[in-house]
Structure formats: structure tokens, C-alpha cells
Amino acid sequence: MSGEDAPAQQQNAEEQKPQQQQQDGEPKSESPKTENKPEATPAEPVAAAAAASGEAAAAAAAPADKPAEEDTFSYRALVLTGYGGYDKVKLQVKKGKPALKSGEVMVRVKACGLNFADLMARQGLYDRLPSPPVTPGMECSGIIEAVGEDVTDRKVGDKVLVLNRSGLWQEVAVVPISHTFPMPEGMSFEEAAALPVNYITAYMMLFDFGHLRPNQSVLIHMAAGGVGIAATQLCKTVKDVTIFGTASASKHEVISEGGVTHPIDYRTRDYVEEVRKINPKGVDIVLDPLGGSDTHKGYNLLKPMGKLISYGAANMLSGQKKNLFAVAKTWYQQFSIHTLSLCQSNRAVCGFHLGYLDTELVIDVMNSLLELYQEGKIKPRIDSTYHLEQVGDAMRRMQERGNIGKIILTTEPMKEEAKKEEAKKDEKEKKEDKKKEEKKKEDKKKDEAKKEEKKEEKKKEEAKKDEKKPEEKKVEEKKVEEKKEEAKKEEN
Amino acid sequence: MSGEDAPAQQQNAEEQKPQQQQQDGEPKSESPKTENKPEATPAEPVAAAAAASGEAAAAAAAPADKPAEEDTFSYRALVLTGYGGYDKVKLQVKKGKPALKSGEVMVRVKACGLNFADLMARQGLYDRLPSPPVTPGMECSGIIEAVGEDVTDRKVGDKVLVLNRSGLWQEVAVVPISHTFPMPEGMSFEEAAALPVNYITAYMMLFDFGHLRPNQSVLIHMAAGGVGIAATQLCKTVKDVTIFGTASASKHEVISEGGVTHPIDYRTRDYVEEVRKINPKGVDIVLDPLGGSDTHKGYNLLKPMGKLISYGAANMLSGQKKNLFAVAKTWYQQFSIHTLSLCQSNRAVCGFHLGYLDTELVIDVMNSLLELYQEGKIKPRIDSTYHLEQVGDAMRRMQERGNIGKIILTTEPMKEEAKKEEAKKDEKEKKEDKKKEEKKKEDKKKDEAKKEEKKEEKKKEEAKKDEKKPEEKKVEEKKVEEKKEEAKKEEN
Numbered sequence: 001m002s003g004e005d006a007p008a009q010q011q012n013a014e015e016q017k018p019q020q021q022q023q024d025g026e027p028k029s030e031s032p033k034t035e036n037k038p039e040a041t042p043a044e045p046v047a048a049a050a051a052a053s054g055e056a057a058a059a060a061a062a063p064a065d066k067p068a069e070e071d072t073f074s075y076r077a078l079v080l081t082g083y084g085g086y087d088k089v090k091l092q093v094k095k096g097k098p099a100l101k102s103g104e105v106m107v108r109v110k111a112c113g114l115n116f117a118d119l120m121a122r123q124g125l126y127d128r129l130p131s132p133p134v135t136p137g138m139e140c141s142g143i144i145e146a147v148g149e150d151v152t153d154r155k156v157g158d159k160v161l162v163l164n165r166s167g168l169w170q171e172v173a174v175v176p177i178s179h180t181f182p183m184p185e186g187m188s189f190e191e192a193a194a195l196p197v198n199y200i201t202a203y204m205m206l207f208d209f210g211h212l213r214p215n216q217s218v219l220i221h222m223a224a225g226g227v228g229i230a231a232t233q234l235c236k237t238v239k240d241v242t243i244f245g246t247a248s249a250s251k252h253e254v255i256s257e258g259g260v261t262h263p264i265d266y267r268t269r270d271y272v273e274e275v276r277k278i279n280p281k282g283v284d285i286v287l288d289p290l291g292g293s294d295t296h297k298g299y300n301l302l303k304p305m306g307k308l309i310s311y312g313a314a315n316m317l318s319g320q321k322k323n324l325f326a327v328a329k330t331w332y333q334q335f336s337i338h339t340l341s342l343c344q345s346n347r348a349v350c351g352f353h354l355g356y357l358d359t360e361l362v363i364d365v366m367n368s369l370l371e372l373y374q375e376g377k378i379k380p381r382i383d384s385t386y387h388l389e390q391v392g393d394a395m396r397r398m399q400e401r402g403n404i405g406k407i408i409l410t411t412e413p414m415k416e417e418a419k420k421e422e423a424k425k426d427e428k429e430k431k432e433d434k435k436k437e438e439k440k441k442e443d444k445k446k447d448e449a450k451k452e453e454k455k456e457e458k459k460k461e462e463a464k465k466d467e468k469k470p471e472e473k474k475v476e477e478k479k480v481e482e483k484k485e486e487a488k489k490e491e492n
Numbered sequence: 493m494s495g496e497d498a499p500a501q502q503q504n505a506e507e508q509k510p511q512q513q514q515q516d517g518e519p520k521s522e523s524p525k526t527e528n529k530p531e532a533t534p535a536e537p538v539a540a541a542a543a544a545s546g547e548a549a550a551a552a553a554a555p556a557d558k559p560a561e562e563d564t565f566s567y568r569a570l571v572l573t574g575y576g577g578y579d580k581v582k583l584q585v586k587k588g589k590p591a592l593k594s595g596e597v598m599v600r601v602k603a604c605g606l607n608f609a610d611l612m613a614r615q616g617l618y619d620r621l622p623s624p625p626v627t628p629g630m631e632c633s634g635i636i637e638a639v640g641e642d643v644t645d646r647k648v649g650d651k652v653l654v655l656n657r658s659g660l661w662q663e664v665a666v667v668p669i670s671h672t673f674p675m676p677e678g679m680s681f682e683e684a685a686a687l688p689v690n691y692i693t694a695y696m697m698l699f700d701f702g703h704l705r706p707n708q709s710v711l712i713h714m715a716a717g718g719v720g721i722a723a724t725q726l727c728k729t730v731k732d733v734t735i736f737g738t739a740s741a742s743k744h745e746v747i748s749e750g751g752v753t754h755p756i757d758y759r760t761r762d763y764v765e766e767v768r769k770i771n772p773k774g775v776d777i778v779l780d781p782l783g784g785s786d787t788h789k790g791y792n793l794l795k796p797m798g799k800l801i802s803y804g805a806a807n808m809l810s811g812q813k814k815n816l817f818a819v820a821k822t823w824y825q826q827f828s829i830h831t832l833s834l835c836q837s838n839r840a841v842c843g844f845h846l847g848y849l850d851t852e853l854v855i856d857v858m859n860s861l862l863e864l865y866q867e868g869k870i871k872p873r874i875d876s877t878y879h880l881e882q883v884g885d886a887m888r889r890m891q892e893r894g895n896i897g898k899i900i901l902t903t904e905p906m907k908e909e910a911k912k913e914e915a916k917k918d919e920k921e922k923k924e925d926k927k928k929e930e931k932k933k934e935d936k937k938k939d940e941a942k943k944e945e946k947k948e949e950k951k952k953e954e955a956k957k958d959e960k961k962p963e964e965k966k967v968e969e970k971k972v973e974e975k976k977e978e979a980k981k982e983e984n
Contacts, residue, residue, distance in 0.1 A: 204797070208703060208797055209703075209797075209799075209840050211700060211701075211703045288831075291831065291832070295831055304848070304849055304850065304853060305696070305700055305701075305849075305853065307701075307840075307842075310831035310832075310834060310835055311835060312835070313832065334830055334831060334832055335830070335831045336828055336829065336830045336831075337828065337829060337841070338826055338827070338828045339780075339783065339787055339802035339826055339827045339828070339841065339843055340783070340802075340805065340826055340843070341843070342802060342841065342842060342843025343802055343803060343804070343843035343844060343845040343848070344843070344845060344848050345843065345848065346843065346844055346845065346848055346849050347842070347843060348701050348799075348840050348841065348842035348843070349829070349831065349834065349840065349841055349842075350799075350834060350839070350840035350841075351831055351832070351833070351834025351835035351836070351837065351838060351839060351840070352835060352838055353835040353836060353838065356796075356835070356836050356837065356838055357796055357797075357838050358796065361796060361797065
């Protein structure tokens with residue numbers, strides 16, 4: 001997934017933005033809808049269905065014979081149009097069939113996974129996503145619709161999981177064959193889209209950097225999130241591992257059932273104290289997606305030979321748009337360590353981010369994960385599935401930490417009725433957002449008013465004190481007069 | 493080996509320093525000799541022999557019955573008398589039999605291992621050694637001569653390896669039973685004394701922090717040192733590991749035979765370039781005992797998912813006494829890393845120092861190592877063996893990197909003839925040291941003289957320049973005059 005092996009954005013696919021979005025800078029809706037223009041719903045559902053049945057293989061693989069299809073080929077794609085709030089990701093229609101280079105395959109996308117990196121990217125906090133306009137998306141599942149030259153071990157009709165640097169939140173994606181993995185029997189498209197990023201991340205952290213062994217203990221932050229649930233399941237594949245998992249209280253039942261030994265409500269409790277109560281010596285591994293001051297806390301919770309594994313800076317995310325204060329605070333508090341201190345405590349600090357790793361390095365890991373899936377040892381938990389049109393809601397749910405498990409985007413078109421309901425919901429949400437903003441402003445005003453009151457009170461108190469100490473006041477006054485006199489003398 | 497489980501210095505053993513050393517602050521010899529006083533060689537060789545045969549068990553375990561032995565019991569011990577050069581470690585005689593607490597054993601020491609931490613400690617750079625006067629020594633081998641209460645799985649006569657925070661460079665050592673490990677059949681006392689620190693360090697670095705796997709590559713600095721040779725042998729237990737080892741050219745044949753794939757002469761070559769020539773992408777693991785700028789180089793040599801393991805700061809050691817410049821430089825250049833940078837490169841930075849680790853944490857590792865020894869997969873390489881009297885020479889050899897493998901101290905008393913030769917050698921070495929110092933002074937003088945010459949030349953050249961550019965000079969002079977005039981005006 002590094003720069004080297006990331007395919008170019010499908011350059012030959014001409015972007016065609018809905019007129020409404022082209023005209024105004026201020027988007028009208030958080031969940032953009034493609035209007036029912038001819039190019040929005042062309043032949044591709046048919047093509048997809050055909051591809052799914054494997055019958056369209058020859059047609060798709062030999063596009064040169066049918067120039068007419070080239071012209072009519074179009075597909076919907078989510079596009080990050082600029083950095084900012086949820087509304088910056090818009091649903092657009094791309095036209096023209098992407099060309100396939102040697103070793104590449106074209107995938108008819110069925111489901112896409114949502115990741116924290118996508119939220120960071122939307123705010124301009126993730127440098128591995130090319131500059132907007134760009135289609136985000138690091139993972140998806142789908143069916144191979146066409147193969148390029150020299151592709152021998154994938155064929156049209158194969159169901160695959162896909163891992164890529166970006167560009168997968170669209171109905172059609174072109175990727176190198178090495179970025180695709182055959183889906184095991186019985187795996188749903190949602191599960192397949194939920195697996196790559198979270199499970200590879202959890203696996204490499206726990207078993208490569210962490211070197212997790214029986215009887216060890218692990219602290220998993222955001223234990224109800226995608227990586228959290230993956231990590232919990234993977235910990236359970238090792239004998240007698242104690243799992244501390246932080247999540248808000250409402251999620252404790254689910255994560256306990258999933259394998260977390262000690263759920264901790266980080267909103268009402270100090271998780272450091274809670275861990276120490278049970279494991280006074282601390283833990284062997286801390287998985288830290290938060291950054292900032294939490295990294296310091298995690299480091300101090302490590303036993304000797306313990307490993308802190310940092311894999312993000314979720315603390316930087318505060319609000320829809322980039323919050324400079326949160327970013328600066330997280331950056332400022334970001335953990336930095338001297339090797340001499342590491343030696344004296346026998347600890348390791350590791351950093352992991354799948355986005356910066358070549359996909360060739362994760363092939364073995366992916367294969368191990370697919371084996372574990374087939375053995376029934378891991379199974380992605382789907383929190384919710386959204387249509388491409390609802391990407392804003394999906395991102396909001398993740399950012400506000402509403403999910404338990406993975407949030408999925410499906411490429412299945414929304415029904416007309418649902419669209420209407422969605423529009424109503426959007427209106428409602430917009431109103432709520434407005435209310436929230438107004439409330440914020442009011443709160444701010446109130447705060448300021450309170451501050452003013454306090455200042456006034458303080459002044460009054462000081463005035464009282466002055467009254468109580470007239471002697472002191474007189475002395476002060478005398479001094480001031482003396483100074484004035486001296487100044488006069490100098491002037492003369 | 494942490495503060496908790498480290499036994500107190502054998503407080504009841506009364507120290508009795510040879511008179512010569514008590515009288516003067518300036519020691520007379522680098523390799524201190526115990527004079528042939530009665531207490532220097534008392535009954536203990538006999539006791540040791542008896543203990544070795546296992547017959548003296550009852551006598552040793554029940555000292556209350558034989559008060560006479562209490563009085564005559566004495567043993568030789570190396571004592572760090574203050575921080576400084578090689579001569580700060582003196583051979584003294586301790587009197588009185590150490591008392592055994594519950595769970596402790598008394599070991600008649602046969603051989604001791606020398607470690608870099610001992611060199612650091614002598615210079616006051618290792619905070620895990622109690623303040624002088626103190627007996628250094630983190631590892632030894634010997635025979636159990638007495639056992640305390642509640643000791644069931646060791647008995648008098650057992651041959652053991654011992655690992656301790658300090659206090660093992662003496663003929664008799666008292667340690668908790670958990671710090672002793674039975675010696676396997678066929679292992680010599682020298683091998684047993686050479687094994688604990690180096691092999692545990694190498695094992696935990698490679699297999700716990702490093703998680704070394706087949707086909708990976710490792711950079712081993714000081715590959716001819718104790719840890720270097722241990723690490724090489726342990727790497728060879730994993731399939732197809734490529735080993736880069738730095739050492740001076742004269743040691744390459746030996747380390748190649750030992751298993752180093754690519755020996756690099758760090759004195760004449762840039763090891764970073766040499767590694768990159770063979771492995772352009774770098775290595776998976778760097779074992780770094782050097783610190784300072786070498787840690788930066790090692791870090792930059794890491795592949796993605798690579799681990800840098802720092803386990804010392806040998807670069808701080810420069811000369812016999814603490815070299816403040818070398819310490820400050822190493823400290824200043826010491827590697828410090830931000831977790832965000834680690835994430836973006838998918839790397840780990842680990843710190844290891846056995847001296848800061850509880851011995852209970854290494855019991856499993858020690859047992860694995862003893863198994864590997866019995867399987868013939870590892871075998872400590874003894875570089876040289878010195879008598880306690882020669883500890884200065886032993887330390888010098890290690891510090892000047894003369895050794896290939898482990899340097900051992902034996903408690904076997906030196907023969908009279910050897911002592912005389914040693915005295916001659918000492919004289920010679922002292923003379924050489926003096927010569928070196930004189931040479932240094934002369935060099936310094938020469939340097940200063942050269943500097944002076946250069947200054948003179950520079951002055952002359954400048955003078956010439958001035959002559960060549962009379963116009964410029966005039967302009968300068970004019971300016972000065974103008975300034976003077978202005979000053980005069982202001983005064984008026």
C-alpha cells in the first residue's frame with residue numbers, strides 16, 4: 001500500500017459531477033445524493049449482475065470489440081472534494097471504462113470498509129491519501145469483472161477482498177492482482193470488506209511487534225471498534241490471555257461476550273487505576289490508537305519486556321472539521337522516548353500504520369487470517385451497513401464512536417422510498433446540527449457572562465479588602481504622591 | 493536482578509583490606525595482589541574441595557556447632573573502591589562466614605564473567621551497582637557449599653551457574669536460590685560463567701523483542717564480543733538468517749566460522765553502506781550496544797516492521813576513566829523517537845538491559861538456553877581466562893576490544909612464579925602507560941606549537957594581504973579617524 005504499488009487514480013475515467021455540487025461551494029446535504037440523471041444509473045447494475053454470474057467475462061475482458069460499451073460505461077464513486085466536514089465526501093458519477101494495465105484486475109465493488117484513516121484523511125490529517133479530488137477507501141470486497149494481461153491466478157467472476165492505498169469507495173476499482181485475495185467459502189461481502197485493514201493491523205501488532213504469548217495481558221483501547229474487536233478475537237487464539245478493553249458502558253456486554261476479560265468504562269473511570277487494581281504490575285502489550293497523553297499512560301502501564309504499540313492518533317479527531325487545538329494538543333503531548341530510558345525499563349515502543357506498508361509484506365498475514373476465518377476462530381462483527389449515499393452518516397457514527405464493530409458501505413443502490421426518508425432525516429440532522437451550533441454559541445455567551453460576573457465579584461471583593469486596610473492604602477497613596485513629586489523635580 | 497531480589501552485600505563478612513592499600517589513596521598497581529598474609533589463603537580451598545565432593549554438607553549447613561570455623565573463614569574478593577581506572581578494582585580479603593537467610597545458598601565460586609556493565613560501573617556509569625566499596629560481578633559458576641532454610645531443590649555439591657545484580661567477583665557468594673541454575677553435564681566452569689548474561693541478553697533481544705523468523709536479516713555490532721558471539725549462535729538456530737557483523741578485520745575469520753554471513757570492518761568501512769550494498773532494503777533487526785550516532789544509523793537501516801534493540805552505550809566508554817566528553821556526546825546524540833514517526837515507518841525501538849530485569853523473568857529463558865547447550869546448538873567461546881589478581885588486565889582487554897568471545901576471571905590462586913612474572917608485566921605496563929601519557933603530553937605540546945605556528949602564518953598572511961591592499965587599509969584608517977572626530981565633536 002505504499003506509493004510504489006498504489007495504482008494511479010483511474011485517470012481515464014472521466015469525472016462527471018452532479019450539477020448541483022459543481023455550482024456551489026457550500027454543499028447542500030451531508031449525505032450527497034446523485035440525482036436521477038441518465039449517467040447516474042446506467043448499464044452497470046446489469047453489468048454487475050452479469051459479472052456476478054460470471055457470464056460477462058469475455059465481454060469485459062475484450063472491451064476493444066465493443067466500442068459502444070466504452071461510451072456507455074459509467075459508475076458511481078465517492079469523491080473527497082476538499083478537506084473538512086462529513087459533506088466533503090460526495091457521490092459522483094465517473095464515465096468511461098478504466099483501462100487495465102498488465103497485472104491489474106477490474107473489480108465490481110460490493111462492499112467497502114470504513115476506517116479511522118478515512119476520517120483523518122477527510123480532515124487533511126492523513127498524508128497517504130492523494131490530494132482531493134480523490135476517491136478514498138482502503139478496503140473492499142467484490143467480483144472480478146475484467147483482468148489485464150499476465151493475470152493468471154485470478155479470473156473473471158472470482159470473489160475477492162481488496163486492500164489498496166485508496167480509491168476503493170466506488171462501484172468499479174482497478175487494482176494490481178497482488179492487492180486482491182480470494183474470498184473463502186461462506187464469507188459475506190460485508191465480512192470480506194470488514195476484514196483486511198482491521199485484522200491485518202491487529203494481527204501484525206499482536207503477533208509481530210507484540211509477540212503475544214500464553215498467559216500475557218493486553219490493554220485494548222476502543223475495544224468495540226473495528227481493530228478492537230479484531231484484536232480481541234486474535235488474543236483469544238492464544239491461551240489464557242487477559243484482555244483489558246476500554247469502551248463506554250453501553251458496549252460492555254457485547255465486548256465481554258466477544259472475549260474482553262475486563263471491560264473498562266473510560267468515560268467514568270481512570271483506566272490506569274482500573275488496570276492496576278487487577279494487574280498491579282501492569283500489562284505486557286498496550287495497543288494505542290489514541291496518541292497524546294494516552295500514550296504516556298500506556299507506556300507507564302507496561303511490565304518489563306512490555307510493548308507499547310501506537311497505531312494512530314484518534315485524539316486528534318475532535319469534531320467534523322480539523323480541530324487545530326486538538327491536533328496541536330495531541331501532537332504536543334505525543335510520546336517521545338530516549339533509548340536510554342527504554343533500556344532502563346526494558347520496554348519497546350512500536351509504531352504501526354498499514355497505510356505506510358507495502359501490500360507484499362502482508363500477503364502471508366492475510367493468508368493466515370483467511371485460514372483463521374475458515375477455522376471459525378475469527379469473524380468480523382458488522383456494526384451497520386450504509387449506502388454510498390449515506391457515507392456522511394456512516395462517518396458520523398464512527399467519529400462519534402457509536403459503532404460496535406465495523407461500519408460498511410454497500411454499493412447497492414438505495415431504493416427510492418429510502419432516499420426520500422433519507423432526505424427527511426438529513427433535513428432533521430441539519431436542523432439538529434444548527435441547534436447544536438446555536439447551543440454552542442449560547443453556551444459560549446453564558447460562559448463569557450459568567451466570567452464577567454466573576455470578574456465583577458472579584459473587583460468588589462478587592463475593593464472591600466482595600467476598605468479593610470485603609471492604612472495600607474494610605475501608604476500606597478503616599479508612595480504614589482512621592483513618586484509624582486520626584487518626577488516633577490526631575491522635569492525641573 | 494532488580495533491587496527487590498538482590499541480596500544485601502554480605503554485611504556480616506568483615507572486610508579486611510591489605511595494609512598497603514589501606515595506607516595510600518593512590519594504588520600502587522593495576523593488578524592488585526593480596527600479600528601472603530595468613531587470612532589470604534585459609535581453610536577455604538579445603539572446604540571447597542570437601543564441598544565439591546558433597547561431604548561437607550552437614551558441617552557447612554550447621555555452622556553453629558563449629559564456632560572455630562566461623563573465626564577462620566575468609567575468602568578473597570574483588571572490590572571496587574571508587575570510580576575510575578582499572579586500578580580501582582582491588583583484591584581484598586573478607587573474613588567471617590556469611591550468614592544464610594531462608595531460600596539462600598552459599599556458592600564457592602570457580603569462574604566469573606566480565607561484562608560491559610562492569611566497565612561502565614567502574615567509571616560510575618552504571619546505577620545498578622551499589623556505591624563503592626562494593627564487589628562487582630553479575631555472573632559466575634561454582635559449587636554450592638551451604639544451603640539456607642527452605643532450600644529443597646539445590647544441595648551442597650551442586651554445580652551451578654549464578655546470575656545476580658552484583659557481588660559475584662569473589663570466592664564465596666551468597667545468593668537466592670532462584671538466581672542459581674544447575675550446570676548441564678559436560679559444561680566447564682568457564683563456559684558456565686560465560687553463559688548467563690550474554691546469552692540471556694542475546695536470546696531476549698532476538699526472540700522476544702526481535703521476534704526473529706526464518707529468512708530475516710540481523711545487524712550485530714561488536715560481533716566478536718560476548719553478546720555478539722551469543723547472538724550469532726542463536727541466529728543460527730533459525731533457518732536462513734542473514735547476519736551482518738561488525739568487528740575489526742583481524743577477527744573476521746573467527747566470526748565467519750562462527751556464523752556471521754557478512755563480516756564488516758567498521759574501522760575502515762562505513763557499515764551502513766556495506767549493509768546497503770548487500771541488502772538495499774536494510775535489515776529486520778539491529779542489535780545496538782553502542783548508542784549515540786550509531787543508534788540513528790541503525791534505525792535508518794531498518795526495513796518496515798524492523799526492530800532496533802538498544803542494549804547499552806559502549807560509545808560512552810573512552811579511556812580508563814570517565815571521559816566526560818564521550819559521555820556527553822553519546823548522551824547528546826542518543827536516539828529519541830516520536831511515536832508518529834514510528835507509525836509512519838512501521839518500526840519498533842526497544843531497550844534491553846538485563847541488570848534492570850527481575851531474575852524471575854529470565855528463568856524460562858535460562859532453561860531454554862541450557863537445553864540449546866545440551867543439544868550442541870550454542871557453546872560459549874572463551875577468549876581468555878585471568879586470575880582475580882589480573883582483573884585490571886582483563887578489563888583492559890575488554891575495553892580495548894582485544895577479545896574474541898568471553899573474558900573469564902578464575903578464582904584459582906595464582907602460582908608464585910606467575911605472580912612474579914605478573915609483577916614484571918605490571919611494571920612494564922605501567923611504564924608503557926607512562927610513556928603513553930608522556931606521548932600524549934608531547935603530542936599536545938606539538939599540537940599547540942603547530943597551532944601557534946599556524947596562527948603566526950595566518951598573521952603573516954594577513955599582514956601580506958594588508959600590504960597588498962593599501963587602498964583598503966587607507967579607507968579603513970580614514971573611517972577610524974572620522975569616527976574619532978565625531979566622538980570629539982560629541983564630547984564638545
